[in-house]
Amino acid sequence: MKTPTSVAALDDFGRIRLSKSFYMREFLYSEIANLHGIPNIPDDPDLAIAAGTRLCTDLLEPLQEVFGRIAIRSAYRSPAVNGFGNAQQKAGKAGYSCASNEANFAGHIWDRRDAEGCMGATACIVVPAFADLYEAGMDWRAMAWWIHDHLPYSALYFFPKRAAFNITWREQPVRVISSYIAPKGCLTKPGMANHSGSHAEWYEGLIAAL
Template sequence: MRAITSYDALEKFGRVRLSKNFFMREFLYSEISNLYGIPNLPENTDLAIEVGKLLCEELLEPLNATFGRIAVRSAYRSLSVNSFGNEHGHNCASNESNFAHHIWDKPDENEKKRATACVIIPWFMDKYAEGADWRF
């Protein structure tokens, strides 16, 4: 996929279906990006799609099938968003530590390609609010 340099390219990228229930745009949301105006877009869109599909198909879809809707809280971070978050105490590890984790479009030091997402399971959130042990 081409670099994201226009609204049309971003719209097309956001509409990439990663799995039955998940689209790329859900994983691009970032409070850091929104508040500070730092674009949260991958340099290597093909790699971001590749690992995003694996994350969704192998982990998030089974969770969604078991517990119902999964809410994505934090997922993809661009190099600039993650670096800014790390430097300003916004709960981001260093870029190097986040390669193949929140930074989906950069393999880690062992050339592993992966993706991370922090999610909320609303079904369990309600149970937890009622006093359920999260370790159930």
């Protein structure tokens, strides 16, 4: 598929169904792109579709089946959008938090493979049902450990506002969980003592509260 260069072509691209519940258009919204007039359109639509399909079918759909509607906060970024955001972040501009393009290949930049040649895709999401529980005092690690025990994710990164989190699908999953919510830093990664086994004690209250 060629990069959309007309409204009609972009409209058709946005209508592509990535899974039972999700369409490509939901993942193209970007505050940076909207504010600064930078097109947020893949250079390699076929790779973006392939990676996004796995993100949706393997991770987002199973999450939605258990926890209800998922809200997409930020997902696909074109290299131009992400690169601009990274430059603003380096300049200390408030509200910009994009890592470098290279760090986001097979992450937010769905249409580029990473340095190891792997395909991947990231979305920042809010799970409203969990956001309510989190704001009422539930530990963010309840959701983190549930995903770790049940889904083939590659990386999770949690944020304080509404317990939003980045969730990444990758051909060769790394399975690392990090957070900006206390306790900040790395919750688990391969080699840590807590990486294997069941963590059901963390999310028993979560499932009961649904």
